[in-house]
Amino acid sequence: MTTATVSTHDDHHDHGHPSGIKRWLFTTNHKDIGTMYMIFALIMFLVGGMMIMGVRAELFQPGMQLMKPEFFNQLIGVHALIMIFAALMPVATGMANWLIPMMIGAPDMALPRLNNWSFWLLPPAATLLVMPFILALFGVGTGAVATGWTLYAPLSVQGGMGVDFAIFSIHLLGISSILASINVVVTILNMRAPGMTMMKMPLFVWAWLITAFLLIATIPVLAGAVTMLLTDRHFDTHFFDAAGGGDPILFQHLFWFFGHPEVYILLLPIWGFMPHILSAFARKPIYGHKAQVYSFWAIGIMSVIVWAHHFFTVGMPIPALLYFMYSTMAISLPLAVLFFCWIATIWRGSMTFETPMLFALGFVILFGIGGLTGLVLADVAADAQYHHSYFVVAHFHYTLFAGGIMGAMAGVYFWLPKFTGHMYDEKLGKTHFWLTAISFNLTFIPQFFLGLAGMPRRIPDYALQFTEFNMISSLGAFALGLSQLLFVYIIIKCARGGEKASDRVWEGAKGLEFTLPSPPPYHSFTTQPVVK
Amino acid sequence: MNGEELRQANKRLALKLGAGAVVALAFGFALVPLYNVLCEATGLNGKTNAERARPAAVKVDKSRWxxxxxxxxxxxxxxxxxxxxxxxxxxxxxxxxxxxxxxxxxxxxxxxxxxxxxxxxxxxxxxxxxxxxxxxxxxxxxxxxxxxxxxxxxxxxxxxxxxxxxxxxxxxxxxxxxx
CATH class of the missing domain: 2.60.370.10 (Ctag/Cox11)
Structure with a gap:
């Protein structure tokens, strides 16, 4: 390293640091790492988005136009894996890196070198996931994993080498998330400013603490499941192979034991953003801070005991079906508490509608639709009809695009002026919101009706009567995809310059991060603030 | 806490959490036998007896089909x-x-x-x-x-x-x- 001044770890003065590529490769600074996480997430968001544009283009009309069914299957599976593991999770981790030390009054994350590692495992993992596409262009292998993101056995046991690439990619992504989670927990438990008791912690920090615990508990189960898959494929074990006494249904249990908490891993950090944003633009204190903390805990704990509602139709005894139905529906209670707190926070507030507020309000409404349609799917009797239909696709995009991505965008717009020191272009931001919200609904509302009418998901061709709604959905998807280029432009423009942001950024903003200058110094708090 | 104490505390907690992840991995593998036992006890996955059953003297229930x-x-x-x-x-x-x-x-x-x-x-x-x-x-x-x-x-x-x-x-x- 070309560090000019040698510093000890206890030295919190803003010392010289390497510049150029070495700054990013060797950085142990939470802000640099957070920035890299978010840039990586944005790039992968566009990559995953491009893949689904191909899918929607194929579905624009019935019949096979653009691609072979095998390639279609590869696109949908890799789209999901990228969006979940390489876009949503990294943006949440990036925001955690930036915000947690600033919010709890710490100079940096607790384990800075581990932090560097957790980020730099991601690019190789993403490369592994996408590489089979490129290899197939040169005639090597049959392309990427074509099983859908759930990798269900026995299909994944029989699949081509794309499955192996996906397995190793998941191993790396898993190690990365576990390392990041360990870092988050240690930072939150050990590095808080004097006087900041657990209950005084900001809700984003609380949400991430529970996310991190969930990751540490469930990612290893996924790692174990895909390792069993790997040994089934190459080393003659029979975990999921009925011929050798195994059971393919076991894979579904293992997968969803991870997969359902994963849904909340994706959403909890976003729920953590909401009270900050809503209270700032309603100019009112957060309603129900404690209630929200307890709801986070309740949802986190319940998320690991409801997994089998993802495969009600696989054949289960009635008591098991009833248990999973009732426990799933019970999760809507703590979630309803969160919704109530969000609405009570803005109730009779002096609201203004800047871009982050628009995204936050859009999140509350659209995520609400996602939650309510989830209740429909949780009903065993109804699920027999809707399972594996486009209704499911529309449902989880309302939760994961409107709930996940639009919520993340609310957070990015809210804290971007703090990170860069410049205000983003408000007019363009609002345009971005309206384009996103309208084209999102245009894409996914028709899919609810397609699903109700019986169109199955993961199918490259469909019956003629579904044509019109698929065309509307595809047009919406193209608009949605193009609108995100505006988002990229706004971020680049904001990073390069613009109106100077004040320390407080927003009139109603509260929290330790808004006591720092915009942009904050390289080491956030050289002396820890005292919280009263 | 001074810097060195904090570093030690961070290290200890990180190792504990790492051990937690290893336990979770072991739990994932333990679910395999657990699942098999559960299925055998409840018939959850429709598996029947894999070996010859002893013909027991059972009464034929002519009243139902x-x-x-x-x-x-x-x-x-x-x-x-x-x-x-x-x-x-x-x-x-x-x-x-x-x-x-x-x-x-x-x-x-x-x-x-x-x-x-x-x-x-x-x-x-x-x-x-x-x-x-x-x-x-x-x-x-x-x-x-x-x-x-x-x-x-x-x-x-x-x-x-x-x-x-x-x-x-x-x-x-x-x-x-x-x-």
């Missing part, structure tokens, strides 16, 4: 013809019944296969007692050979009255080396 349906599937990698001789029949619980499946090897090489049974609904699995079954051992077929393979079973009278139809499905796999 149970419809038994038979299906046969040949799994990828096994180029056999395989199907039940009778697709569906009605039996009394407790009655000893014998049926047979037909299999033919149309290829020009000897192939060994193994049938894996499954019962639907799962709750009937424990009450479907096989006295003799071709699935108890591997079956070899010479080139061009055909075979009628027998299955003797009793539906236990303890089968819940709610179950009127039981489906027995056989999936024939290429035999696995060394099993």
């Amino acid at each position: 149970v419809t038994v349906q038979f299906t046969g599937t040949v799994m990828p990698g096994l180029s056999w013809a395989f199907y039940p001789k009778v697709a569906s029949m009605r039996v009394h619980p407790g009655e000893i019944t014998r049926v047979s499946y037909y299999a033919k090897n149309p290829t020009n090489q000897t192939i060994v296969g193994q049938a894996v049974p499954s019962i639907t609904p799962g709750q009937a699995a424990q009450h479907f007692v096989k006295l003799d079954c071709f699935c108890f051992k591997q079956q070899a077929l010479e080139p061009g050979a055909e075979k009628e393979m027998g299955l003797t079973f009793i539906i236990s009278p303890e089968l819940s009255k709610e179950v009127g139809t039981v489906t027995l499905s056989y999936a024939f796999f290429p035999a696995v080396k060394g099993s």
